Amino acid sequence: MGRLSLGHGSGGRLTNDLIKEIASTFARGSGMLEFEDCALLPGGWGVTIDGFTVSPLSFPGGDIGKLAICGSVNDLAVRGVRPLWLAMSLLAEEGLDEEELFVYMRSAASVCAELGVQLVAGDTKVLPRGEADRLYITTCAMGKNEAISPWGIKEVSPGDAIIVSGPVGRHGAVIASLRYDIKLRELESDCAPLWPLIEPLTRLRGVHAARDCTRGGLGTVLCEWAEGANVGIEIDEEAIPADGDVSAVSDILGFDPLYLACEGTAVFAIASERAETVLETLCSHPIGRSAAVIGKATEAHPGLVGLRTAAGGMRVVDMQGGELLPRIC
């Protein structure tokens, strides 16, 4: 075994391989990792945990406090789980300004208040200066599954319409633009809680799967679906909602927006006959107003994602290989 590289935290192929390796060290019966955003437990409960280490801590459209709540509750929401309770752990560096810490805590609290989520457990550690970079937050969220049918990778089926809820790559593009000092006045992270958008879908039939396109972006989620459900997926570049600033940052830095992280944008696989209803429902919510059908799952070429390009050609969308940009969420 070699050393961990930043690529192991990129959310792409290396991360997947590492997680599988870790899961395999747990004995049968003591490790039941589901390779989904959250685990569904007996009794209809859903639980997830996520660590946040964004640099810089504050960015247009959010900060680490807001991100730490949205990240976890969104992992619940995409399986139809209403977020109810939260446990939070802080690892702070000696010398962090208390006022600044409370700015982040207030943003976290305001997302919880908006969603009716209660903070019920917590832990705080302060590390000697230099042993942490200012502040890391880990949140564990728990809630009740309200979906009338199971949502998950295995449910994705040939014929399903693939729908995204908004322009992709905004969070990754904001962090990249700050990191590389590219000034864009308009661009904001899409960091937002997805439950208000998703809740109405829990009562609809035909929802097969949903994912928030975090690390690794839309492209990586679709690759996981194609491989995990053994279907082909074909999407049309022309149909993917785009943001001009995201395209600009991507052009400058050589990124593909398909792989840039989102923190408040989800992708759905929906039975084709229900796609229109779902799309209307999404579009009626402010953060879903530019939702669009971008393609479909197919029986042909299982395991592969194909993109009809804006120019009219076809290409394969592969899972992101290594480090795109570290410490974005």
Add this chain to the structure above:
Amino acid sequence: MPQVGDLRAKMSSLLEALDKWLCRPITVMEVCGTHTVSIFRSGIRTMLPEGVRLLSGPGCPVCVTDQAEVDAMVRLAKGPGVVLATYGDMVRVPGSCGSLAEARASGAEVAVVSSAIQALALAGSIQDKEIVFAGIGFETTAPATAVLLREARSKNVKNLSVLSLHKLVPPVLRLLASDPMLNIDGFLLPGHVSTIIGTAPYAFLAEEYGKACAVAGFEPLDIMAGIVEIARQICEGRPAVRRLYGRVVRHEGNVKAQELLEEVFRPASVRWRGIGLVEASGLVLANDYSDFDAYSRFGITLEEVSPPAGCRCGDVLAGRITPPECPLFGRSCTPQFPVGPCMVSSEGSCSAYYRYSSKGVSPWGA
């Protein structure tokens, strides 16, 4: 930026024009890595008629960086008191004893910059260390290194030096044009590089070697128009260097940037990965800037180093084979565990084949 539906319509009309001008099968080399990636990303290969064969050329700056040069960077980064600054693409390129990324994981200081001038800020903020900027790239990025050097000299910065690994495009094109094995009919010339050097330095390609040439931009329409132009020149039997990227590229290029390059650098014979020593194809620091030369400051000499066993990046760069023809491609060499730089770089043709055509066996054609 044209509307997308509009783009598809324009592409169709260019494809019709290509059909008209294609009077025999042609082989076109896209010299620049940015072209290669754009061609794959837009799926142009899946749209071209059978009679057009595209070859990827040596225009990915990271890919042509020689093994000895990578080794020198890694050795420098591991040295005590040194911060090695370079462009992000370089970080994962494997050297004989690991990559900069691996050196960083073991404690070496490697700073990723998006422009050369950031090295100056690093030198200011980390005054107790030597900042070495490894300058990678062609005529496009060399002026930025030149600006860094000029600033460093005027501010009398003591803890900054430059390891110049810059390379020049025209000399290597001469080598490729004169290779009878390659049978290249035309060159799609790099828009970025031409912005700096203009079109005159390419004239020999048409005049001495009879190659059809188009200087093209990087959008799918630019590239398709370039291919049509090359087909037209071949069909009419009138090879020339035609500038299609007129909105950015002037005939004479960027004279100020050329003067800057002349002030700061001098040409030298350097080794290209897999291609070997090419006369006057690299840039080293001019005598006036020798104080900032990392080669002399750290006593670096570049010895010939063999590439990793089986790696055929050199043949890929010279257009002698396509990436899937390399025995390592997709087997022991993948974007996660790259053996050669063509699989690492975002502009590398191996990585483009791997990512955008499902390891070279895309059901939609490559």
